Every structure is written in structure tokens, then in C-alpha cells.
Amino acid sequence: MKKIIISAIIFLFSTITFANIKVVTTTTVIYDLVKEIGKEKVKVDYLCRGDQDPHFLEILPSYMLKLRNADVVFKIGLGLELWLQQLIDGSRNDKLKLIDLSTDIEKKEVPTGKIDASQGDIHPYGNPHYWLDPENAKKMAKQITEVLSDLSPDNSAYFQKNFTDFITKLDSKINxxxxxxxxxxxxxxxxxxxxxxxxxxxxxxxxxxxxxxxxxxxxxxxxxxxxxxxxxxxxxxxxxxxxxxxxxxxxxxxxxxxxxxxxxxxxxxxxxxxxxxxxxxxxxxxxxxxxx
Ligand SMILES: [Zn+2]
Missing domain, CATH: 3.40.50.1980 (Nitrogenase molybdenum iron protein domain)
Incomplete structure (x- = not known):
């Protein structure tokens, strides 16, 4: 009996202490970066699998359920996830924050003239595949650190430390x-x-x-x-x-x-x-x- 009470208390304590930030990411690359920074302080899920083309994701009702209880959704942006808005609308989650990770990225191949949609070009705002440059992964990780810190200021030092560790690891790999x-x-x-x-x-x-x-x-x-x-x-x-x-x-x-x-x-x-x-x-x- 004593054991049960003690484990019940431990369980209760752990759920209070680890009130995780609920994160959804459009891609598995963002998912991995969120895990690097948030570790056990976040509960994270992704929408597009790693073996699927993120330009053309076939929508499933379960994706809206994933977004329903989330605090924040991260996307690559630059028109990659044109399927995302209808999921956000369908989730009926008024508190959901949408973060576009392309804002701090130096964009390449941004069209200067008018885009002719009939040509079917799926990179109308510039090339969205910036995550394949590890220097850009650092910028993404930095923005993720800032967003998680805003959502959970008590853990900001923890997120910052995980960010620094990740950058050190990544820098040595870049070399x-x-x-x-x-x-x-x-x-x-x-x-x-x-x-x-x-x-x-x-x-x-x-x-x-x-x-x-x-x-x-x-x-x-x-x-x-x-x-x-x-x-x-x-x-x-x-x-x-x-x-x-x-x-x-x-x-x-x-x-x-x-x-x-x-x-x-x-x-x-x-x-x-x-x-x-x-x-x-x-x-x-x-x-x-x-x-x-
Ligand atoms: Zn593309």
C-alpha cells in the first residue's frame, strides 16, 4: 500500500514538473531539431513522414487531431506546405501558434518577376529546401530555442544549453x-x-x-x-x-x-x-x- 501511495505521489509530481510543451512539426527534420533542443520538456509529433514528398502530402483526418491539442506548429515555409492551412483550420485550435522557420534564412532562387502559376512551378517564393545546408539548421535550431523559451520561460536556460551543445556537435560535423x-x-x-x-x-x-x-x-x-x-x-x-x-x-x-x-x-x-x-x-x- 505504502509503495502504491509513493508511486502515485511520484507520478503526480512528475506530471506537474514536466508539463511538456506540445509541439507538432510539418517535417521530420524540424521534429529532430525540436527534440535536440526541447528533449524531455517537449512532446513532439510530425505530419509528413521522412519518405514522403513534403510538397504533396496526402491529408489524413488524424493530422487535424495531432494539431487539436498542440501549443505550436513549426513549418519550413516558402510554400512547401501548402496543405498545412486547411489542417490548422480543421483542428479548431484557437491557441495554436504557427511558426515559419524560413524567416531568418537567406533565401535562394526567389523569383523577381511575376510568377506564372500555369507553369506549375512549386517554388513560387524561392527555393524552400534550405534545411539541407547545416548552417541553416543552426538558424532553425536558434529560432526553435527562442520559441520554446517563450512558451516555457522557466526552462529557457535548459533549452539554451541544449542549443549550445547541438551547435558544438554540428560544427564539428560540418568540418x-x-x-x-x-x-x-x-x-x-x-x-x-x-x-x-x-x-x-x-x-x-x-x-x-x-x-x-x-x-x-x-x-x-x-x-x-x-x-x-x-x-x-x-x-x-x-x-x-x-x-x-x-x-x-x-x-x-x-x-x-x-x-x-x-x-x-x-x-x-x-x-x-x-x-x-x-x-x-x-x-x-x-x-x-x-x-x-
Ligand atoms: Zn521543392
Whole structure:
């Protein structure tokens, strides 16, 4: 009896002390960063799985339930999650805070002229794939630290310490990744989707073109024919692609030219063995340095 009372008291105490911040993230990369900063002080869930294309998420009713009781939802922004607003509306959660992590990011490929939506370009506000540059992951982590601290000021020193630890860990990995990719600097590659510009700029890779004629537009025979000449002309050895895209067109290019098709995860849990941001970049860097 005594034991039961003691455990009941411990349980009660722990639920009061650990009144967790309830966080939902659109992607698994944000999810992992929130876990790094919030650790056991947050309860976090994500919407888009790591092996799904975040541009085109098929909506499930359960996503609204996830948002119903959340304190805050973090998104990548720049038009990546056009599916999010209807989920927020459907959640009927008036207290839900929406945080756009792109605000402090130096954006690339922001269109200057008028966007013609009929062209189907799914990067109308600039390229949203900024999380693939680890320097941007630091900015995302910083903003997450600030938001969590606002929601739970008592824990702000704790979040700040976790942030500092994460940055130290990431900085040492960035040096390692730069060293590993140094030998392949300047070598031209193709990518399937236009998602690698931030990564390529950080590590000195040269992107010579995309298999998609425009972001979100499926490959065409005429565009593939142009790519075959480009692969031969520039001696391109590798096509980098997210593992959730169809590899039909890349395989055709490979058959015609011998170019290697390398599939990677661009999100956490995108393939087995990748359960953190650092493991994800590790795996991308290794795929490139082993195959180029
Ligand atoms: Zn995209």
C-alpha cells in the first residue's frame, strides 16, 4: 500500500514538473531539431513522414487531431506546405501558434518577376529546401530555442544549453563533411528535383541540371534527350535524387550514358538507419563521396 501511495505521489509530481510543451512539426527534420533542443520538456509529433514528398502530402483526418491539442506548429515555409492551412483550420485550435522557420534564412532562387502559376512551378517564393545546408539548421535550431523559451520561460536556460551543445556537435560535423567532400568539389552532377541548391553551395558541388524540367513538373522525353547531350558534354557522373521520386527517367538516362543514379533521404527517417539530422547529412555526404 505504502509503495502504491509513493508511486502515485511520484507520478503526480512528475506530471506537474514536466508539463511538456506540445509541439507538432510539418517535417521530420524540424521534429529532430525540436527534440535536440526541447528533449524531455517537449512532446513532439510530425505530419509528413521522412519518405514522403513534403510538397504533396496526402491529408489524413488524424493530422487535424495531432494539431487539436498542440501549443505550436513549426513549418519550413516558402510554400512547401501548402496543405498545412486547411489542417490548422480543421483542428479548431484557437491557441495554436504557427511558426515559419524560413524567416531568418537567406533565401535562394526567389523569383523577381511575376510568377506564372500555369507553369506549375512549386517554388513560387524561392527555393524552400534550405534545411539541407547545416548552417541553416543552426538558424532553425536558434529560432526553435527562442520559441520554446517563450512558451516555457522557466526552462529557457535548459533549452539554451541544449542549443549550445547541438551547435558544438554540428560544427564539428560540418568540418568533417567539408573535408570529405573536398575531393569532389566542382564536379558537375544532376539532381532529380531542384532541392539541392543550398547543400551544393555550402559544399562546393556544381549542379548542371535537373531531371524535372521545372520543380514539380514530371520528366519528359524531350527534356531527357537534352540531358543526355548535357551528360555527355559535361562528363556528368551522377544523378542525386530523393528516394520518394520515381526513378524511371533517371534510369533511362543511366542506360543511355552510364551515369550513376544515387538515391538518398532528404529527411529524418527517410530510410532505415537515419534517425537524426546529423545521420541524414552523414548519409548524403557518404553517398556523394563514395560515388563521385
Ligand atoms: Zn521543392
Amino acid at each position: 568533417e563533411w567539408k573535408t570529405k567532400l573536398n575531393p569532389v568539389k566542382g564536379k558537375p552532377i544532376l539532381t532529380f528535383h531542384k532541392s539541392w541548391v543550398y547543400f551544393a553551395d555550402r559544399f562546393g558541388l556544381k549542379i548542371a541540371g535537373q531531371v524535372e524540367p521545372k520543380p514539380g513538373i514530371p520528366p519528359t522525353p524531350s527534356h531527357n534527350a537534352e540531358l543526355i547531350s548535357e551528360i555527355k558534354r559535361s562528363n556528368i557522373k551522377l544523378i542525386l535524387m530523393e528516394n520518394y521520386y520515381s526513378d524511371n527517367a533517371p534510369n533511362q538516362l543511366s542506360k543511355a550514358t552510364g551515369v550513376k543514379v544515387v538515391k538518398v533521404a532528404n529527411a529524418v527517417y527517410g530510410q532505415s538507419g537515419i534517425s537524426s539530422y546529423i545521420q541524414m547529412i552523414d548519409s548524403i555526404v557518404n553517398s556523394l563521396s563514395n560515388n563521385l
